[in-house]
Amino acid sequence: MSPEEQARQSWQSSALPPQLPSLQQVKRQAAMVHRRIRGWYSLQYFAVAIGVVLAVIIAYASPSPVERFGQIAMLIGFLVSGWLLQRQSSLQPLPETETVQSLLEYQRRLLSRQRAFLLKKMMWIMMPALPGCLIWSGAPFITALVAGSGWPRLQEAFLPIWFILCFLVVGYWRTRSLARRMQRGIDEIDRLQAE
Amino acid sequence: MNRGPSSQDDQYRDAANAFGPAIARLARGYEADAELRRDLEQEIHAALWRSFAYFEKQCSLRSWVYRIAHNVAVTHIQRSRRVRGEGLQTLEATEELAAPDNPEAETGEAQLVARLLATIHRLAPADRQVMLLYLEDLTAAEIGEVTGLSATAVSSRIHRLKALLAKPYSDKEIG
Numbered sequence: 257m258s259p260e261e262q263a264r265q266s267w268q269s270s271a272l273p274p275q276l277p278s279l280q281q282v283k284r285q286a287a288m289v290h291r292r293i294r295g296w297y298s299l300q301y302f303a304v305a306i307g308v309v310l311a312v313i314i315a316y317a318s319p320s321p322v323e324r325f326g327q328i329a330m331l332i333g334f335l336v337s338g339w340l341l342q343r344q345s346s347l348q349p350l351p352e353t354e355t356v357q358s359l360l361e362y363q364r365r366l367l368s369r370q371r372a373f374l375l376k377k378m379m380w381i382m383m384p385a386l387p388g389c390l391i392w393s394g395a396p397f398i399t400a401l402v403a404g405s406g407w408p409r410l411q412e413a414f415l416p417i418w419f420i421l422c423f424l425v426v427g428y429w430r431t432r433s434l435a436r437r438m439q440r441g442i443d444e445i446d447r448l449q450a451e
Numbered sequence: 452m453n454r455g456p457s458s459q460d461d462q463y464r465d466a467a468n469a470f471g472p473a474i475a476r477l478a479r480g481y482e483a484d485a486e487l488r489r490d491l492e493q494e495i496h497a498a499l500w501r502s503f504a505y506f507e508k509q510c511s512l513r514s515w516v517y518r519i520a521h522n523v524a525v526t527h528i529q530r531s532r533r534v535r536g537e538g539l540q541t542l543e544a545t546e547e548l549a550a551p552d553n554p555e556a557e558t559g560e561a562q563l564v565a566r567l568l569a570t571i572h573r574l575a576p577a578d579r580q581v582m583l584l585y586l587e588d589l590t591a592a593e594i595g596e597v598t599g600l601s602a603t604a605v606s607s608r609i610h611r612l613k614a615l616l617a618k619p620y621s622d623k624e625i626g
């Protein structure tokens with residue numbers, strides 16, 4: 257085989273560097289992450305709205321002034337949570353220069369910001385509703401103490417406490433699991449970029 | 452004539468399947484930086500897809516794909532040359548295959564490809580085109596069709612190229 261034939265053959269059979277996914281795939285993926293995070297925020301807003309409506313109904317229907325006060329505090333807490341959520345949820349638009357690299361960078365920024373939010377701020381966003389929730393759960397005891405009557409039955413007091421516990425445990429578990437999922441997305445992007 | 456989008460998509464898909472690896476090698480010949488190479492490859496694919504809107508089979512599909520790819524790649528290196536201020540040389544001025552960036556890491560065939568790449572990256576656009584097309588097994592006539600060079604110009608460059616590729620072997624024999 258002549259040298260030039262050998263060179264041609266070596267050139268044509270030379271290993272190519274590993275390929276990134278196609279632009280279309282990355283675009284689809286970036287748009288999906290964008291949509292998913294937006295959907296997740298919508299769900300949070302919806303939960304806040306439900307909280308507000310329930311707090312208003314319970315406050316209106318409750319015969320006890322302490323319970324009513326607790327519900328109003330919860331209502332204010334939910335509104336503060338909604339405001340905190342709104343401050344966080346401003347999503348960057350998709351980049352104008354659509355190359356695989358710029359879209360991957362964008363996706364990574366989105367996921368990192370969201371992960372940091374979930375791990376560091378999400379529990380704080382849930383906290384404003386907590387004081388009202390505690391007052392609400394303590395209302396039967398406070399009422400009994402003020403009126404000088406006997407302690408309420410435990411199951412009456414347990415309902416709000418269970419509500420608070422579920423609220424915190426589910427919130428904590430959900431934020432952690434979402435943060436882990438986002439970390440997996442970040443790891444995948446890092447792996448692609450390293451190639 | 453503007454073709455329907457599905458016909459354009461189908462033509463692009465067929466071309467990308469048939470010439471995808473060649474386009475990747477070509478991008479590697481034009482751009483050493485991995486990130487910029489990916490961008491270049493995408494630019495070529497995008498241009499190729501657009502080109503099928505007006506492809507009238509005035510030449511073979513192979514020549515068409517290479518023509519589009521080389522036009523995009525030449526624009527790319529002209530742009531990066533302005534930015535990076537790289538000095539390029541002609542095939543005539545190239546005495547022997549350049550040493551690769553990391554010769555210790557390369558062995559046998561890989562070293563030959565690394566030397567080829569190092570040489571290609573130093574060449575001026577017109578010579579680079581001929582070199583890459585020659586390595587992809589295009590005939591002199593096809594190279595002329597893609598590059599717009601005359602048959603004589605292509606033949607003289609190929610002659611020089613063959614000598615350049617044969618030099619390491621002849622040196623070995625003398626040594």
